[in-house]
Amino acid sequence: MGKKRAPTLAPGDGRKRDWASIRSHLDIEWLTEHSDCQQGRDGDQVAFRHKGFIAELPEGKTTDGQGRPIQVGMQMDSNIDQKTKEDKPLEFTFGTPRLIVGLEAVLREMCTGEKLRAKIPGPLAYNTRAGFLPYDTAVLYEVELVSVTRGDGTVPTEAPQLKMESSKGPVSGDNWLLALVLVFLLAMVAAGAFFLRSSEKKVTTKESKKESKKDKKKR
Incomplete structure (x- = not known):
């Protein structure tokens, strides 16, 4: 057997x-x-x-x-x-x-x-x-x-990790948190740049209108 x-x-x-x-x-x-x-x-x-x-x-x-x-x-x-x-x-x-x-x-x-x-x-x-x-x-x-x-007879606990296969190996939950923070900061920077450009355009438009009014008055 x-x-x-x-x-x-x-x-x-x-x-x-x-x-x-x-x-x-x-x-x-x-x-x-x-x-x-x-x-x-x-x-x-x-x-x-x-x-x-x-x-x-x-x-x-x-x-x-x-x-x-x-x-x-x-x-x-x-x-x-x-x-x-x-x-x-x-x-x-x-x-x-x-x-x-x-x-x-x-x-x-x-x-x-x-x-x-x-x-x-x-x-x-x-x-x-x-x-x-x-x-x-x-x-x-x-x-x-x-x-x-020798240990004490218990298995050490490990913090849970979010893993994702990549060319550089597993990505831990801590790295994902860092990535999210970076994405948020980049989004804030992009939003700030967009707001600044919009403000500049508004200022330019107002100045152009003022100049136009002045030219009309002179005429």
Whole structure:
């Protein structure tokens, strides 16, 4: 009998997490392991290095969501900056909606200095992220936990943001407020300029009429 299919879970979907159950759907190979590890909980902040690879593709799928060719074994994720090539560990707080659920489950079991490989099925990986990898693509992550800062067991609250895709990335609510203020100021300046031009025209018209009356009287 095959392994039961993993539930489809998305970061930030609001569903309660049964981390032990989620863990049962992952295939983990420990490369470096400590025996006295405290399991991570909500609010803990971790820094980790990682590399992500395509582990399994659905039958007949050979391209990603952008139409680019893909194959098993291809790397598709890393903490290495593609432009600067800087090896900067990724920071993450447990309970916040940033990582795929399978990867968060892995990190919750790790101690500082531990390394592992984890195969994550599509429902706990990128099935809920349209346009990235084909539906039901399994991924393999190599992970090294660099540091752990223990929290108080609660998830930090973040101010809600209004996000809009743009060429420069997401635009926050604060930036939108600033933009609205600038638009208002520009409108005030434009209105002032229009009023000034109108006033000048009225003055010019009155002066022209006075000059006309004077000319008539002289005649």
